[in-house]
Amino acid sequence: MATPVSTTSFTHRRLIKLAVAAQMLFILAVAGAGYATTALGRTVTLRTTPVDPRDLLYGDYLRLTYSISQVPPTLWQGPQPPRKHQPVYVLLRPQNGAYEATAVSATELTPTAPDQAVLRGWVTDSWRHGLRLRYNLERYYVPEATGKELQKTGGRRPLLVKVSVAPWGQARITRVEELPK
Amino acid sequence: MSRKLLETDGPEWVRKGIITEQQHQQLLALYPEDQHVVGLLPLLGSLLLGLSALSIVAANWQGLPEWLRLLLLLGSMGGAYAGGEYFLARRNESLGIGLIGLGLILFGCGIILTSQMYQLIGYDAPGLLAWALAGTALTYLYRSRTIFVLMAAIGGIVQGYSTGQLGTFSYLTAALTVVGLGYYWWRHPDALLGTVLATGLLWQAGLLIGHLHAKITWFFIPAMLIYAAGDWQTDRSAGRALQTPPLASAFLFTLGLALYGEADTYAGMLRPPFLAYIGALLGVFALSLWGKYRRSRPGSATDWLLLLPGFYLHGGLALAIATLVVLYAYSGTVLWRAHQENNADRVTLGTVLFIVTTMVAYFKLTWAFMDKSLFFLVGGVLLLGLSWYLRRKNAQSLSAKQPE
Numbered sequence: 001m002a003t004p005v006s007t008t009s010f011t012h013r014r015l016i017k018l019a020v021a022a023q024m025l026f027i028l029a030v031a032g033a034g035y036a037t038t039a040l041g042r043t044v045t046l047r048t049t050p051v052d053p054r055d056l057l058y059g060d061y062l063r064l065t066y067s068i069s070q071v072p073p074t075l076w077q078g079p080q081p082p083r084k085h086q087p088v089y090v091l092l093r094p095q096n097g098a099y100e101a102t103a104v105s106a107t108e109l110t111p112t113a114p115d116q117a118v119l120r121g122w123v124t125d126s127w128r129h130g131l132r133l134r135y136n137l138e139r140y141y142v143p144e145a146t147g148k149e150l151q152k153t154g155g156r157r158p159l160l161v162k163v164s165v166a167p168w169g170q171a172r173i174t175r176v177e178e179l180p181k
Numbered sequence: 182m183s184r185k186l187l188e189t190d191g192p193e194w195v196r197k198g199i200i201t202e203q204q205h206q207q208l209l210a211l212y213p214e215d216q217h218v219v220g221l222l223p224l225l226g227s228l229l230l231g232l233s234a235l236s237i238v239a240a241n242w243q244g245l246p247e248w249l250r251l252l253l254l255l256g257s258m259g260g261a262y263a264g265g266e267y268f269l270a271r272r273n274e275s276l277g278i279g280l281i282g283l284g285l286i287l288f289g290c291g292i293i294l295t296s297q298m299y300q301l302i303g304y305d306a307p308g309l310l311a312w313a314l315a316g317t318a319l320t321y322l323y324r325s326r327t328i329f330v331l332m333a334a335i336g337g338i339v340q341g342y343s344t345g346q347l348g349t350f351s352y353l354t355a356a357l358t359v360v361g362l363g364y365y366w367w368r369h370p371d372a373l374l375g376t377v378l379a380t381g382l383l384w385q386a387g388l389l390i391g392h393l394h395a396k397i398t399w400f401f402i403p404a405m406l407i408y409a410a411g412d413w414q415t416d417r418s419a420g421r422a423l424q425t426p427p428l429a430s431a432f433l434f435t436l437g438l439a440l441y442g443e444a445d446t447y448a449g450m451l452r453p454p455f456l457a458y459i460g461a462l463l464g465v466f467a468l469s470l471w472g473k474y475r476r477s478r479p480g481s482a483t484d485w486l487l488l489l490p491g492f493y494l495h496g497g498l499a500l501a502i503a504t505l506v507v508l509y510a511y512s513g514t515v516l517w518r519a520h521q522e523n524n525a526d527r528v529t530l531g532t533v534l535f536i537v538t539t540m541v542a543y544f545k546l547t548w549a550f551m552d553k554s555l556f557f558l559v560g561g562v563l564l565l566g567l568s569w570y571l572r573r574k575n576a577q578s579l580s581a582k583q584p585e
Contacts, residue, residue: 012322015322016262016266016322019315019318019319019322020258020259020262020284022315023258023288023291023311023315024255024258024259026292026308026311027251027254027255027258027288027291027292027295028251028255030292030295030296030299030301030308031251031295031298031299033299033301034295034296034298034299034300034301035299037299037301083394085344085345085348086348087347087348087349122346122347122348135302136302136346137300137302140300141297141298141300170301170302171301171302172299172300172301172302173300174300
């Protein structure tokens with residue numbers, strides 16, 4: 001049954017070329033989205049600590065846990081209690097040099113003040129005294145030459161992570177730096 | 182002598198009067214089709230190559246500049262596709278298709294690695310959807326079973342990632358699998374691809390039920406829709422292959438019901454709103470029966486015995502016994518039809534089902550009352566005796582019907 005169509009046919013060849021070109025363009029578009037998110041997005045600074053200070057680098061990435069990764073259940077807005085794996089919107093406001101969560105909702109949130117921002121995440125766990133969230137920002141793939149430096153400083157002190165949030169909802173970590181003294 | 186030669190030249194020998202049509206059929210029966218194993222080799226080969234390439238690059242990935250990484254991704258993918266075309270043009274089908282499959286795998290890796298490179302977070306799966314779209318397009322362009330299997334797997338992976346990591350069900354991926362692969366299979370019916378397609382669809386249906394937090398019995402509505410599609414397929418063996426995974430899941434479910442159904446808490450977890458569920462099930466049943474009638478194979482309607490919604494009965498031993506009766510009726514009809522159709526594979530299947538049912542029944546009905554050593558002794562003797570009897574009966578019945 002596996003009879004490939006005759007490859008001499010002109011339109012077939014053209015369709016194949018088209019399919020391969022489309023796939024290449026798509027990969028380039030993903031790279032483009034990376035640049036566009038930094039250029040057009042707004043920057044949010046988050047406070048974080050590496051998960052295990054003794055072993056900061058897990059291979060080629062840092063594992064981070066944010067101050068907004070665990071929030072009190074009072075921030076939850078919604079008629080039904082949060083469910084595991086549920087996608088959520090988290091409203092952020094700057095406090096003492098970094099953004100902190102002020103509300104978590106299952107429905108779309110829009111910032112009401114210019115200094116607010118919305119980050120999307122997922123519920124990983126919820127219990128009576130807390131709500132654990134995941135943002136897929138928990139891994140930072142370390143760019144060349146910054147790994148050693150981060151390992152020296154970040155192992156003992158919390159870090160600041162700058163995240164760009166694009167208007168269309170994509171987010172990316174743009175910088176990881178030491179907390180200013 | 183190969184089966185291919187018999188298939189191509191056989192009719193000519195019959196026409197020239199060298200052999201009779203009946204002898205031709207007998208010769209064909211001596212050389213069963215065994216193409217499936219060979220068809221899987223290029224798939225495995227491309228998977229292994231893809232993994233090894235990935236591990237080599239991954240070890241040095243962070244040390245490479247961005248432009249080189251992008252070039253590497255695009256170059257290896259383009260190279261795999263170009264190589265595939267090169268070998269296909271030279272009639273080396275398995276290597277060619279293997280390389281095309283590798284190109285498709287590299288496309289998926291490219292999407293993932295590029296988003297990782299830019300630390301990009303997506304909140305839905307458009308990137309992976311593009312992967313499934315490319316897989317569907319290539320299935321049609323190359324009309325290859327290997328690419329079809331690969332695409333069914335990609336659909337399952339994308340859906341698993343979507344529901345597991347992103348908390349959403351990708352209806353577009355599901356539609357792509359149903360319409361894209363479903364239509365392809367409908368036009369090019371094939372037994373192996375039927376089973377692959379049905380398994381992929383059942384996996385996605387299961388994820389949907391989990392995602393919606395619905396009662397698991399709703400699973401059997403999409404599952405039996407897949408079954409009904411098999412009834413309408415004109416190619417008998419392809420249709421039967423599509424129906425096997427839904428039937429297997431229904432059998433396992435009923436077996437579970439016989440084992441655990443008497444606890445009403447368990448049965449209670451299975452009861453969707455009566456009218457809605459029964460209405461939907463009857464709708465699918467009608468569709469299936471209509472298909473069976475149109476393709477004149479009404480005998481297989483007995484498959485639907487497994488879908489009797491016994492879980493609406495209130496628990497207790499009555500439910501377990503009712504379910505066992507259904508299981509016996511089902512495996513009995515499989516055996517009976519197998520003898521009618523003189524189908525040796527089906528006889529084996531029916532025998533296995535019958536023995537499994539007997540094991541469950543024996544366990545269910547005697548465990549609580551019997552001394553344990555006696556339980557195992559009697560059980561062992563019962564099963565051995567039953568398998569000996571069934572095998573003897575099958576052998577007699579099949580040899581009696583063998584054409585002279």
